[in-house]
Amino acid sequence: MLKQLFSLARGQTVDRTQSFLDANALTLLRQQMREAAESVSRARKAVAVAMAYEARERKALEALEAQLADLETRARAALEQGREDLAAEAASAIAGLEAERASLRKVVQTYAQDIAALRQALRQSEAQLAELKRGQRLAEATGKTQSMRAGAQVSARSPLADAASTLTRLQERQKLADTTLQAMSDLSSETSAEALSDRLAAAGMGAAKTTSAEDVLTRLKKDINSN
Structure with a gap:
């Protein structure tokens, strides 16, 4: 064991010396x-x-x-x-x-x-x-x-990475905001009184809110007969 420790110490000394020389x-x-x-x-x-x-x-x-x-x-x-x-x-x-x-x-x-x-x-x-x-x-x-290349990479890496990270977070927040606004718009459309009235009219409950082709044709026939 002692011999191995001496060998290890010599090896570490050689490694440190070589690293220093390099x-x-x-x-x-x-x-x-x-x-x-x-x-x-x-x-x-x-x-x-x-x-x-x-x-x-x-x-x-x-x-x-x-x-x-x-x-x-x-x-x-x-x-x-x-x-x-x-x-x-x-x-x-x-x-x-x-x-x-x-x-x-x-x-x-x-x-x-x-x-x-x-x-x-x-x-x-x-x-x-x-x-x-x-x-x-x-x-x-x-x-x-x-x-110089190493210095440029080291000096540029952190700002570039920070900028990329910030941009990613910003895009994610913007995407989330757009999705939220769309969802709110959809909810608003579904729950408004006007939207409810439109759905009821479309289901035949009460007077129709839009004129159909059939209504236009009936009106035209009446105009002809009255003349």
Whole structure:
């Protein structure tokens, strides 16, 4: 049981954490995007620094090669003039410079390889960052429109519902009032003295209140006979 309670507590903590992250997803995304942009900026700076180092070493290599070329020319001149002592001294210096040149060439080559790799990684990071920025803009725009739609629905729902309810009650009351008036009118017609007199006349009790076609025909015949 204790183990289950611990598992439940951990599960609730995870659920609350996830709910918090979901509720603040856009804020979290903006911070992560800032961190990603800073990371890309650092990578760009690293490429620039590597290029500066590579340029410095390449410049040193060029200066060294120029110095070697100069020493070799002078060593040959010393040999031509029979100054083997100076030529030997120059040869020793040349050997040391050639070893340094080999080391510098490896350094320059390493920088060139590293710079190529860093540039490739930077291009990929910049492309990914650009894609993320497009996604961020879309997510923020979607979030804003969803918030506006939700706000419009929430703000309009209550007044609309209230108005619809009021209109329904009004229509029901009006319908009830019309029905009541009609019923009262029917009752009034049925109970009035005039209505009672009309019903009695129609039943043949007393003089008729309306002239029938038969009455008109009898009257016409009398007029003819009297003439």
